[in-house]
Amino acid sequence: MLVALTEDGNRIYADEAQKKDQYGNRNKFYCPDCGSELTLKQGTKNIWHFSHKDGNTICIFRKGKKGESIIHQTMKKKIKEIIERDNEVIVSELEWKIGSRIADYYCELKVHFGNIRKVAIECVHQHNDIDEFRAKSKYYYDRDIYCLWIFNLTRFLDKDNSFKEEVRVNEIIKEAHTSYFGKVFALDIANEIIYAIHLSNILRETESVTLYDEWGDEYDVGGESYFLKGTKSPSPVLVNELKLNKFTRKKADTFLGYNRSICMVDLPKWW
Ligand SMILES: [Zn+2]
Structure with missing residues (x-):
């Protein structure tokens, strides 16, 4: 998925998100639908995206086994x-x-x-x-x-x-x-x-x-x-x-x- 919510509840895209805040603390991201925590993936091979931390979460964003x-x-x-x-x-x-x-x-x-x-x-x-x-x-x-x-x-x-x-x-x-x-x-x-x-x-x-x-x-x-x-x-x-x-x-x-x-x-x- 490409969208997440920040801790303040704002929508944010994976390509705009930062892993750490200005003080070096890890930013947390949440699923806009089920609210569970997401991992931000900003690798070099794939498009930057989020995925559910817990691989067993039941959520509309994870429809079809592993998600999109x-x-x-x-x-x-x-x-x-x-x-x-x-x-x-x-x-x-x-x-x-x-x-x-x-x-x-x-x-x-x-x-x-x-x-x-x-x-x-x-x-x-x-x-x-x-x-x-x-x-x-x-x-x-x-x-x-x-x-x-x-x-x-x-x-x-x-x-x-x-x-x-x-x-x-x-x-x-x-x-x-x-x-x-x-x-x-x-x-x-x-x-x-x-x-x-x-x-x-x-x-x-x-x-x-x-x-x-x-x-x-x-x-x-x-x-x-x-x-x-x-x-x-x-x-x-x-x-x-x-x-x-x-x-x-x-x-x-x-x-x-x-x-x-x-x-x-x-x-x-x-x-
Ligand atoms: Zn979810």
């Missing part, structure tokens, strides 16, 4: 930097508690007529839990908060860092693709850039064989076209600026050039 991976935490931090770079945010926080949930990143920005748009961003590194995806999206939607899921770009890349020709898609990618009107957003961590990736069906043909009937006439079997299941072809577009107030349903439809049918009725479509 370093990559997931790095994604969150980069997202915050990108959003702050591209938007005028009035609130911008990592690991922000919304009711019983914690958003990886949460921000508020001013839109037309002095209205405020609230946006929660969830980073997807490896997780594949579609129920959690739906529940979280719905939870935010019910509280008038836009929810944007951003995937790790590595899913879409080959070992040499070029885009894959065929990407295996799971339920979360499919549903995000539908919610964002035919594209998913992915973060290139190293270069701090976002791609909008459209995924299209891959058309294949079955093998065609020429046979002969009893009168010696030729006929062909096979050669039918079909779509590959579970695999799509990505078309990435670089998002130069991730402007959260520019995303509207109309814009999303323009991006695609056609209207998508509503296939996930329960899941609201934002962008």
